[in-house]
Amino acid sequence: MAVLTVTNLSKTFNLGTARESRILDDISFEVSGQTFVSIVGPSGCGKSTLLNIISGVEEHTSGDITLTSDAGGPARMGYVFQDPRLLPWRSVMKNMMYVQDDQSRDTVARAERYLDMVGLKKNADFYPGQLSGGMQQRVGIARAFAVEPDLLLMDEPFSHLDAITARGLREQLQDIWAQSKKTVVFVTHDVVEAVELSDRIIVLQPGGLIYEDITIDLPRPRRQSDKAVATLQADVLARLETLKAMAAATEPVAEPVA
């Protein structure tokens, strides 16, 4: 069953005096339950805007977004941002509980379990300022999983981290995902990351159109050293290079609308 259905979604930004910039142009796709979908594409193709629209932070100009919950009721969403976005004046545990619907003992235990999975249970009473950037991002990931979301959105969560920390967190994310099997929409500009993590990659092109929808059928857990992973990474990277060359040859995104 599709957890997320995006139908004919468009987004334009008004630049004033009859000028508009079209970020997403009539795109449609579905995301089935328990799948890990990555959205890749060159800068400015509308990846983060798409995620913000799905999360409700931004409004869309036209089209339809449907979220379905397995449990009936309203769909629950988790979001891992580029930066951790933790309340600096609350402890790690209180940050985990801040986003929870109910504050019961079961929920506390669940939050502790996810903190344990990211290796930060012993830091539950620390303030975010006492943790490194990588540790803070791990709290952000644990927080998002702990709400038991029907759909988990991740917006380039490792882009602000150094390569070694990012690799460690990617491996940790694969382990958590293998245990929780949450439906994930993951935005990244890093093809290597996308191939390593995803069941499917949606490639957006400038102007907000879907350029390609690639299914990845490789066994998990995947490591960059796996030959099949490396071959597929090279293949997707080559396709993205073609797309970038194509984008460079086309007109700028912002254009006057009559």
Next chain:
Amino acid sequence: MTTVSDQPTSAVARRRSTTEIEQDTPQWRKVLTSDPAARVTSLLAFVLFWVLVSALYDRVPGPVAVWTSLVDEFSRGEVFGNFASTLYRFGVGVALATVVGVAVGVLMGLSQLSRAFLESPVLVALSIPAIIWSFLTVMWFGFGDTSPIVTTFLTSVPFVVVNVAQGVRGVSRDLRDMSATYDVPMGRRVRDLVLPAVTGYIAAGVRFAIIIGWNGVLLAEWFGGGGGVGYRARFWYDANRYAGFAAWVVLFVGFIVLLDRLVLDRMIQRSFRWRDSR
């Protein structure tokens, strides 16, 4: 021009460590350049200035005359009753101004519509001086506690509102978006996100409320009678005894300074523990 020097041409700059600097600084210099020394020096400079001015102008009572008047008031049994009355009125007025000011400020900071609705009335209230409010409240409520309490509240509440609203508008957009994405209930957002984020603004607002509010309470007591510090200050002013008048002002100013240092300062430090823990 040629400069002859026995120093090497390429000087090596060496930065000293904090431990070295600490060891090399003489004790007397450490004491004299400390914060407490600066505070004591500032107070002594003020008293010296006061003594000089009072020596030059006989209409300015000196510290000794003021102190003698204060001791006389104590011995007459006037201090505790009047001070307690003023403290009660001032405390209730400032507490109300803080509660209402924070609530209205948060509302104005969070809601565009509330801001549009309340901005002009707050601006008008901000521009009305304490003396006008004291006249009006004495006319409305007569003598007694109500008039100084309402004057204190009305003079101080706009300062709390403006400070808090400004702070709420500056709350991190990223954290607000995060809260919206996770559908965090509004009550929890205000308690866990907005209020801690604007603690500094609330503290600044309460400081303003205290400073402005004490003007209000003294003026209302001055014109409204009914006892209190303002009433006693006026009594000595009317009697042409400036030392008595100044004694009451000094007493209340001293109290405000102690309140700020011992209570408000510590509360602020406590609420910023998370920042100091880095």
